Amino acid sequence: MKTRVGILGYGNLAKGVELALRRTTDMELTAVFTRRDPSSLKIASDVPVVSVSEVEAWKDRIDVMILCGGSATDLPKQTPYFARFFNVIDSFDTHTDIPAHFEAVDTAARESGHIAMISVGWDPGLFSLMRAYAAAVLPDGKDYTFWGKGVSQGHSDAVRRIPGVKNAKQYTIPVDAALEAVRNGEMPELTTREKHTREVFVVAEPDADHSAIETAIKEMPKYFSDYDTTVHFIDEETFLRDHSGMAHGGFVFRSGVTGAEDEHRHIMEFSLKIDSNPEFTGSVLTAYARAAFRLAKMGQSGCRTVFDIAPALLLEMDEAEMRAHLL
Amino acid sequence: MKTRVGILGYGNLAKGVELALRRTTDMELTAVFTRRDPSSLKIASDVPVVSVSEVEAWKDRIDVMILCGGSATDLPKQTPYFARFFNVIDSFDTHTDIPAHFEAVDTAARESGHIAMISVGWDPGLFSLMRAYAAAVLPDGKDYTFWGKGVSQGHSDAVRRIPGVKNAKQYTIPVDAALEAVRNGEMPELTTREKHTREVFVVAEPDADHSAIETAIKEMPKYFSDYDTTVHFIDEETFLRDHSGMAHGGFVFRSGVTGAEDEHRHIMEFSLKIDSNPEFTGSVLTAYARAAFRLAKMGQSGCRTVFDIAPALLLEMDEAEMRAHLL
Numbered sequence: 001m002k003t004r005v006g007i008l009g010y011g012n013l014a015k016g017v018e019l020a021l022r023r024t025t026d027m028e029l030t031a032v033f034t035r036r037d038p039s040s041l042k043i044a045s046d047v048p049v050v051s052v053s054e055v056e057a058w059k060d061r062i063d064v065m066i067l068c069g070g071s072a073t074d075l076p077k078q079t080p081y082f083a084r085f086f087n088v089i090d091s092f093d094t095h096t097d098i099p100a101h102f103e104a105v106d107t108a109a110r111e112s113g114h115i116a117m118i119s120v121g122w123d124p125g126l127f128s129l130m131r132a133y134a135a136a137v138l139p140d141g142k143d144y145t146f147w148g149k150g151v152s153q154g155h156s157d158a159v160r161r162i163p164g165v166k167n168a169k170q171y172t173i174p175v176d177a178a179l180e181a182v183r184n185g186e187m188p189e190l191t192t193r194e195k196h197t198r199e200v201f202v203v204a205e206p207d208a209d210h211s212a213i214e215t216a217i218k219e220m221p222k223y224f225s226d227y228d229t230t231v232h233f234i235d236e237e238t239f240l241r242d243h244s245g246m247a248h249g250g251f252v253f254r255s256g257v258t259g260a261e262d263e264h265r266h267i268m269e270f271s272l273k274i275d276s277n278p279e280f281t282g283s284v285l286t287a288y289a290r291a292a293f294r295l296a297k298m299g300q301s302g303c304r305t306v307f308d309i310a311p312a313l314l315l316e317m318d319e320a321e322m323r324a325h326l327l
Numbered sequence: 328m329k330t331r332v333g334i335l336g337y338g339n340l341a342k343g344v345e346l347a348l349r350r351t352t353d354m355e356l357t358a359v360f361t362r363r364d365p366s367s368l369k370i371a372s373d374v375p376v377v378s379v380s381e382v383e384a385w386k387d388r389i390d391v392m393i394l395c396g397g398s399a400t401d402l403p404k405q406t407p408y409f410a411r412f413f414n415v416i417d418s419f420d421t422h423t424d425i426p427a428h429f430e431a432v433d434t435a436a437r438e439s440g441h442i443a444m445i446s447v448g449w450d451p452g453l454f455s456l457m458r459a460y461a462a463a464v465l466p467d468g469k470d471y472t473f474w475g476k477g478v479s480q481g482h483s484d485a486v487r488r489i490p491g492v493k494n495a496k497q498y499t500i501p502v503d504a505a506l507e508a509v510r511n512g513e514m515p516e517l518t519t520r521e522k523h524t525r526e527v528f529v530v531a532e533p534d535a536d537h538s539a540i541e542t543a544i545k546e547m548p549k550y551f552s553d554y555d556t557t558v559h560f561i562d563e564e565t566f567l568r569d570h571s572g573m574a575h576g577g578f579v580f581r582s583g584v585t586g587a588e589d590e591h592r593h594i595m596e597f598s599l600k601i602d603s604n605p606e607f608t609g610s611v612l613t614a615y616a617r618a619a620f621r622l623a624k625m626g627q628s629g630c631r632t633v634f635d636i637a638p639a640l641l642l643e644m645d646e647a648e649m650r651a652h653l654l
Contacts, residue, residue, distance in 0.1 A: 019587060023466050099651050124654045129638055131653045136614040136641035139350050258610055260346060264602035275591035283585055287463040307639040307649050311456055314463035322634050324426050326458045327451045
């Protein structure tokens with residue numbers, strides 16, 4: 001019997017999960033749950049669309065629920081709540097709030113006897129794994145994480161709130177010279193400004209003061225003031241044509257030493273080039289949903305992160321095949 | 328109490344493990360076991376050197392034994408044998424023989440109630456992990472593994488067996504154009520010749536026929552005939568000065584697609600630049616030795632590979648700290 005998967009929410013990430021499930025043979029989408037009026041939601045798969053108000057009735061018909069809400073306001077409430085009824089998995093990505101989210105989810109999942117996985121995606125997620133493996137192998141070393149080139153949703157939103165801005169997209173771009181210095185094992189100390197630049201494409205309202213907008217962006221504390229930022233004003237047509245993509249990516253490095261006198265230097269590098277951020281993240285969530293349900297079937301409960309999951313649990317392939325072909 | 332580690336064998340890899348243990352605070356080297364006369368062996372640490380013939384007497388004084396023998400003849404016998412007395416870990420790296428090695432070790436470890444980890448290092452090892460994570464996340468894709476630039480011990484040995492060769496070192500070098508094609512997402516079909524070149528440095532015996540040696544190398548089936556090989560004849564002094572290093576490295580890629588019509592392409596890349604192969608491999612073995620003993624303390628037994636190990640088991644750091652700092 002296939003693992004029965006529910007999706008909660010139906011934005012870009014949920015659509016990525018829906019597509020990823022089609023590439024498995026051991027899992028299937030069973031239903032999509034929504035806070036909207038279910039009759040108003042058209043989905044790509046031929047499965048029921050159910051109101052979240054009826055979710056409890058699906059308690060025994062869903063093996064794992066993939067929560068596709070946002071980290072700012074949805075997941076802090078949704079993940080502990082739905083862990084009362086289901087094995088759940090989320091992509092909570094507010095790094096500083098992870099410990100608190102973990103505690104809330106762990107309490108709920110232990111009480112109900114479910115598995116709940118949090119912070120699954122590529123960062124947090126695959127990048128976290130790389131940082132962990134690298135720290136285990138090279139305990140004396142230094143980590144570097146670079147993001148981009150890709151869109152930062154939070155920064156784009158911040159620009160859109162500036163008066164006179166009709167639409168905006170912000171790209172985070174790693175600085176090549178910094179990447180090269182790390183890659184060469186120079187173990188540089190890098191300031192925020194030296195690691196990434198920011199590039200903003202703005203569609204201004206007619207008659208808006210471009211130079212005021214540019215200043216408002218560049219001087220915005222936390223978001224832009226610590227970075228070298230380039231601002232481009234473009235028309236709406238160009239914006240829709242050239243800036244609707246969802247590509248992203250990034251790099252994780254560890255530069256570390258071994259030897260009696262630290263005389264040998266090693267560089268571990270992991271990088272991603274992602275054409276579609278929601279589809280890639282959806283694929284990661286799908287693999288970890290498989291693992292979550294496997295843990296639940298073993299009788300485990302509580303909150304888990306990618307650090308707790310043995311890689312073998314992620315694949316459809318059996319272990320003998322993995323040893324023969326992947327080891 | 329610190330985890331008590333034994334090292335069996337005392338070649339370059341063992342010395343790498345010995346150094347790696349010094350960078351931990353939760354593990355310590357307890358004894359080195361050797362097939363040689365223990366009094367003839369000088370080791371860097373102030374611990375007993377013990378003859379393997381007395382190893383059984385150390386049954387309750389070693390928590391995990393790191394086997395540092397070779398894959399060709401040592402480990403196929405040693406790992407199943409020592410799994411009768413100890414939790415063990417090896418770096419068995421003959422890819423095609425892994426399934427048979429696993430079976431033999433698993434049987435021995437289950438019977439004695441120990442944990443035995445096999446094939447730990449960087450390939451097999453970290454590279455295998457990357458192949459597994461990548462296959463889990465991008466089930467529709469293609470893997471590429473490149474090795475080098477680094478010394479292949481087996482190929483160097485093969486050259487040294489040619490009459491007239493006094494000493495030799497063989498470097499495996501990934502072809503830049505192939506790396507770039509993969510990195511660009513072109514998903515090329517690559518022949519053996521297109522992926523790597525081989526470069527050989529030979530110290531010939533006086534009066535040896537250089538051109539005969541060069542032909543013997545280039546036409547050697549399996550080892551060289553499928554590759555573009557460059558042969559350099561150098562004097563012994565140059566050889567010792569320039570070719571005593573133990574640097575290595577390599578690349579693992581997965582190029583895969585998502586989307587309803589495979590329209591989005593993603594590239595995952597993992598690479599290593601290693602100054603000292605035995606020290607780096609020794610560091611990986613040390614981290615997995617920690618995990619092996621943790622599994623044994625949970626009451627588990629049998630053979631394990633890197634696929635079975637949750638990343639959290641590899642680090643000294645506790646999980647709350649990992650979630651706060653690495654996730």
